[in-house]
Amino acid sequence: MRLASFDDGRVGVVQDGHVHEVAGFGPARAGEHSAARRLITTHPHLRSAAELELGDPVPLRDVALLPPVPDPSKVFGAPVNYVDHQREMDEAVQVSGLGLFLKAPSSLVGSGGEVRLPYTDRRFDQEGEVAVVIGRRARHVTTAEALDHVFGYTALLDMTMRGREDRSTRKSFETFTPLGPWIVTLDEIGNVDDLDFSCRVGEELRQKASTASLIWGFAELVAYASSITTLEPGDVITSGTPAGVGPVGPGDTIRVDVAGLGGELTVRVTADGAVACPTGRH
Structure with missing residues (x-):
């Protein structure tokens, strides 16, 4: 459904x-x-x-689509959760050494909306991902129990500003978490840890991967997040991104297609109202 x-x-x-x-x-x-x-x-x-x-x-x-859950209490992201992305970013550590980060729920935007770049002088990248939505409250659940607390899955774009600012800051500008187009309940798939997905910028295929290649699968992600805080219905936990991250600019259209969703998450990039960045130049 x-x-x-x-x-x-x-x-x-x-x-x-x-x-x-x-x-x-x-x-x-x-x-x-x-x-x-x-x-x-x-x-x-x-x-x-x-x-x-x-x-x-x-x-x-x-109709105008909104984020499938417009008001999650939390959006958790997984940094460096694909080995190929770890190599691409030349990172010394991955998710098991970094834990999770939070994105502001106010950064959500629905499919068909716009990603608004805030600054004229910084690089911004697309990161296509698969996310799960929590269905019932979870606290200190085991990996064996974790997916019983998941309602369904959807596509997510973890838009990112490159630089030395805190990760949550660089990923929490308004419109920097496109989500959707809708949630598919878990009964419609065999395994959330074996979903093919792709991300295109314009006609260019940037990313193509499967959640089977995750370092931490969704059960591990949900269990770990529940050890940090109580997960509430509607909370979002996203997978992390594979290799193929690259810069986007005004006028670009970004599309994420996840197997079984029956529709693409699509957003257009704009720099309307962008200003010079007040923090360090990198």
């Missing part, structure tokens, strides 16, 4: 090029979590649209 957030914060099931709004989970009112987060909390093991009351179909082309 495919679950999308759209328009003013509604949540719906995607079927045959249409989205069917889920009744009873309307746009968030003051003090509420998003409709998607409320739905995931209520139905952590949702597997079939038959479990929900759905509205009439609306063509996907007629």
Whole structure:
């Protein structure tokens, strides 16, 4: 099953090029979590649209997609989680020596949106990834238990400014975490640790890999994240990126295609409003 957030914060099931709004989970009112987060909390093991009351179909082309979960409490990233990327970046250590980092949830943007480069004088790179969305609260879970706490998976772009600033700073500018186009529940795949995916900038294939090549698989990532803090429904944990990272600029279109999603995560890059960077030049 495919679950999308759209328009003013509604949540719906995607079927045959249409989205069917889920009744009873309307746009968030003051003090509420998003409709998607409320739905995931209520139905952590949702597997079939038959479990929900759905509205009439609306063509996907007629809606504006939001991040599938617009308001996760946390977005965890995995640095250097592919050996080929470790070589590419000439890194001495990988995820097992670095742990995880946090990206600001305010950096999320949905498929069809824009990545806004903040500065005119810095390099910005694309990093295509696969992410999982937590379905039920997790704290100190084992690797054997970890995937039982996952609701589904989606595509993610970990946009990055190169330089010596803290990793979370360089990856948390607004619009620097495109997510989507929707979540696919885990029952639709055999193994989240064996998903092929690709990332293109324009017509150039930049990245092509499989999550089978991860150094830490998703069970290890979820278990480790739950040892740091309590994971809440809707939280996002992303895989890290393979080799093929490269610079992007205004006018570029970036697309991430993950096996089984049934749609691409697509964003356009713009530098509208960009200024000179106030921190060190690298």
